[in-house]
Amino acid sequence: MEHFQLKNILNIKYMKKYSDNIQYGTAGFRTKANALEYILYRMGLLAVLRSKVKNAAIGLMITASHNIGSDNGVKLIDPAGEMLEASWEQIATNLVNVEDANLVSTIEHIIKEENINMSVDAIVITGRDTRESSPTLLNAAVTGIEVLYGIVQDFGIVTTPQLHYLVVCTNTKNNYGNPTLHGYYIKLSEAFKHVRQKQINNGQYVAELLLDAANGVGGIAAKEFQKYLGTTLAINIYNDGNGELNYMCGADYVKVQQVPPVNFSLKSNFRCVSIDGDADRIVYFYTDEDNKFHLLDGDKIATLIAEYLKELLKESHLSFQLGLVQTAYANGSSTDYILNVLQIPAICVSTGIKHLHNKALDFDIGIYFEANGHGTVLFKETVVKTIKEAVINPKRSTNEKEAASKLLNIINMINQTVGDALSDMLLVETILHAKGWDIMEWEKMYEDLPNKQLKVKVNNKSIITTANAGRQCITPEGLQDEIDKIVSQYKKGRSFVRPSGTEDIIRIYAECENLCDLNKLIIDVALLVY
Ligand code: NG1
Numbered sequence: 001m002e003h004f005q006l007k008n009i010l011n012i013k014y015m016k017k018y019s020d021n022i023q024y025g026t027a028g029f030r031t032k033a034n035a036l037e038y039i040l041y042r043m044g045l046l047a048v049l050r051s052k053v054k055n056a057a058i059g060l061m062i063t064a065s066h067n068i069g070s071d072n073g074v075k076l077i078d079p080a081g082e083m084l085e086a087s088w089e090q091i092a093t094n095l096v097n098v099e100d101a102n103l104v105s106t107i108e109h110i111i112k113e114e115n116i117n118m119s120v121d122a123i124v125i126t127g128r129d130t131r132e133s134s135p136t137l138l139n140a141a142v143t144g145i146e147v148l149y150g151i152v153q154d155f156g157i158v159t160t161p162q163l164h165y166l167v168v169c170t171n172t173k174n175n176y177g178n179p180t181l182h183g184y185y186i187k188l189s190e191a192f193k194h195v196r197q198k199q200i201n202n203g204q205y206v207a208e209l210l211l212d213a214a215n216g217v218g219g220i221a222a223k224e225f226q227k228y229l230g231t232t233l234a235i236n237i238y239n240d241g242n243g244e245l246n247y248m249c250g251a252d253y254v255k256v257q258q259v260p261p262v263n264f265s266l267k268s269n270f271r272c273v274s275i276d277g278d279a280d281r282i283v284y285f286y287t288d289e290d291n292k293f294h295l296l297d298g299d300k301i302a303t304l305i306a307e308y309l310k311e312l313l314k315e316s317h318l319s320f321q322l323g324l325v326q327t328a329y330a331n332g333s334s335t336d337y338i339l340n341v342l343q344i345p346a347i348c349v350s351t352g353i354k355h356l357h358n359k360a361l362d363f364d365i366g367i368y369f370e371a372n373g374h375g376t377v378l379f380k381e382t383v384v385k386t387i388k389e390a391v392i393n394p395k396r397s398t399n400e401k402e403a404a405s406k407l408l409n410i411i412n413m414i415n416q417t418v419g420d421a422l423s424d425m426l427l428v429e430t431i432l433h434a435k436g437w438d439i440m441e442w443e444k445m446y447e448d449l450p451n452k453q454l455k456v457k458v459n460n461k462s463i464i465t466t467a468n469a470g471r472q473c474i475t476p477e478g479l480q481d482e483i484d485k486i487v488s489q490y491k492k493g494r495s496f497v498r499p500s501g502t503e504d505i506i507r508i509y510a511e512c513e514n515l516c517d518l519n520k521l522i523i524d525v526a527l528l529v530y
């Protein structure tokens, strides 16, 4: 019987089209959309196997995030909302690259090796972003899921973090929230409104912002949020889906190019937000009266959150171990500020959200952010329990209880399952409101070192291998020495090169004290790999 079902797997519509090997990278499989159909079909098969092995619902998200509209991608989400386990990334890579003739035997092999009980029910929760290619790719995935008798729960067009939320809620039987989009909006917006109460503005803080939604799914989610938030926050949405996805707009463009998005109505000194194509990254920015652009990226968001949480813990007399996780792309000034001013541990891990998420779990309260604006805060269950007790403990002072109650609401407005641009936005807005700060006041926390990123197209990016969280080149031999030589000529200089996990390019990063030296520094380093 089982063998008979497996034979049905070979589907003429989804035969392997390309001979090039493709890797399950930092964010799953990502490439030109027209090369993805058979990959989606096979990932549908794999999602069923993963669900059976974990005896829990698995997520399957179709998106290529900040990449151009003609790209697409797919990633699987494990039961607790985390990225697919590393050993299964390898299984996914093998499965996608085998020839059609070996597909059945490869599936049989996975079932045997992973000891999968095929009689266990499988549930796959699917979602997609707004790309034109996404419905066709979803069909391919659903066909793969259903051929192995998996149950599909499709949520249509959702942000990546919404899908993570839905997976977690489904698997924790509503403990984290209701597994519906309404459940998501209500949980986050109620917590936000509760902290703000009746006072909408405060000091320099005005409850209105301009949002660049990258012409992606975040525009839809932001409009939906607006309905739930009512007058507590006015979100003026630009690039809401009418223009080209991620084209000269969105968090990645704004962060890397360090310019405002196009089709955006700038007002000087006014708080602006940019999110990416699947709404899991966020950066803030503004232009001043001289039209100068100011960026407040993931590092600035992380430090703002860390400082505020530290204050609330102090006020509530609760003592937990706070930690902040970053990558090599974090601005050197932010790391200095975290270590020396906030006096919180700052840990550097490899690029890719799973590394940050895993490390943040080591702390009672782990804050993690990539400089590009992908991040969230994780609270241990024991921490949440203690805070809940503190809110109602009659032995505690009113001040202590109020601070604990603020903490509890903050926990509820954070999407702990993954970085979530809109949840992070509500959190930043809450903190600025509490402090009575405008964006200029926030910016003053510390001054970023001038920094820049470049991409270099190479024939084979894997000739560069790195260690020490991507900060040191191991191969080609001698490259790191050359980089060190260049960097040593610059005050507060830092530069590294690493192969991208999502594109066929090498990324180069550089920062140094003087803006006028920056171009020379990064170009000299780039020439070493060109
Ligand atoms: P790669 O392409 O491996 O650098 C990029 C981002 C990551 C992460 C992934 C997933 C930078 C420098 N890199 O990875 O931080 O967000 O995409 O989308 O921003």
Ligand code: ZN
Binding pocket: 065, 066, 160, 276, 277, 278, 279, 280, 281
């Ligand atoms: Zn994204």
